[in-house]
Amino acid sequence: MAVAFASSCNRVKTVAVELQNTGKRNSNCNRYQEELLGSLGKEGLFYERRLKGIARLNSKMMAGSKYDCLVELHQEINTRKGEELCKPKGKIGSRTNSYKLAESKFRLKIKFSKYQTIYFLLQVLSGCGVYDGTEIHEASAILFHLSRKGAEVQMYAPDILQMHVIDHTKGQPVEAESRNVLTESARIARGKITNLAKLTTQDHDAVIFPGGFGAAKNLSTFAVDGKDCKVHKEVERVLQEFHKAGKPIGLCCISPVLVAKVLPGAEVTVGHEVEEGGKWPYAGTAGAIKALGAKHCVKEVTEAHVDLKNKVVTTPAFMCETELHHIFEGIGAMVKNVLKLTGKYSGVS
Template sequence: MAVALGLCRKLPLLLGPRHLHGSARRPGARVAVVLSGCGVYDGTEIHEASAILVHLSREGADVQIYAPDIPQMHVIDHNRGQTVEAESRNVLVESARIARGKISDLAQLSVQKHDAVIFPGGFGAAKNLSTFAVDGETCKVNREVERVLQDFHKAGKPIGLCCISPVLAAKVLPGTEVTVGHEEEQGGKWPYAGTAQAVKALGGKHSIKDVHEVHVDPKNRVVTTPAFMCETELYHIFDGIGAMVKSVLKLTGK
């Protein structure tokens, strides 16, 4: 018994500080996530946003969610797939549904406070964060979205985008390499394949990738993945987004 007690007293010295503090985690990357509403047809694609947040949480990232305080382009009844003419909604207020209320106005996003920024997809990126859904290659990008993309680019901090949101980078950062998946519909598997040509018209460069893959533009530090540009099983979307998140975090060096 005395021998056992003596060993217990010496154990901390034998193991050393590394073993005593082995469970301590180093600070994770500080990542801003920018939403565009709540719902695939008039805001953020909820599954994409959730997947991004799950993967960031798993990797120990410190996340802050933002959205612009602006009216939505329009409101869609997702049950009927029709525009609700008499209703209007606010992008920040709707995005707060996904953020569980923990959200800030995009105007408050400072590049100095974050190591990376990620934009989920959904038609909100093409309707609320830009006018791409209406104007195509002549679209305009929300000024706060444009500022954020330019600020992170100038600071050399990584930018992640998925689904339709890579068009934002193609427009704001000419010459950026992105992927929105394939350039042919392939019998309906890639229903939005025409977006690849729009990316080129906007001034970007398109790389063909499958849904579980990512494209990393090392020069511009932009990471993209197709997500729901592809008609496929949900877990493929989840895996592709996970690869995007990991690539973004790797670029932060944290």
């Protein structure tokens, strides 16, 4: 989910993705692609790996245009390296004559607006399991919606011990047992997770925090200290740096309390402010958010609140007792608005 390249680098990768289709449709272009990537050494291997699973592109483009994409990739990489632009040798592809290139420069004949935008996001986890870590359904819903938008997502978690371990069959603490937040979070990330201390803001377009009691127990002390809570130093750093950089922050369920503590005056939602017969069992959290100096906005479980000034997007999720598809719908609204705030949103469904 993450690595935000410079503008030119993004173009290189976008073109490289198109080459994946080129290789399948035109063997000559495929050989040229392999030669090009191979000449780059380690960097070539990097791009080759990145070709897999990135954005689904228009497969109806002609081979000649795809050939031009290949040439453009060559140009972009050589430009980045500060080398003299290389010219392709011989004829490649049956449509080469229809796409003649000037000797002094290469030209791209395809508008990049035709491609699906690629987002680079991160998700910060707090363990594995609703009562002592990340709410797994919420983390999965976030990944589902990001995947549908063509986003690359990277998982992070702090390398710390959990506040405690809960037996989820009984809802009770397990005595004499401890677990590590990073290790437990790796279960959700399928092993692909990084220590939160290594996160750098410039590598990502946005950050999203799923809920679960881990946000209130491991990422902060809210579960114990309420309005007097402290937020883990790395979590606080990430929130402050993303806010300073003007990059969007998404949160759901109980995790909006993190922003309420770190960014006083921010607007967030955890749903309704009264329990309404048990439908909103954690409605009291709204009062704590106000006590922290943030503004609480009442929203339905299927909605998301957008604080345009602070670029903070929140949704109630499991703060509401409701069907799972309503939770997913609200998280989808949150993800969509986070992507809009990146400034890269193209409306791709």
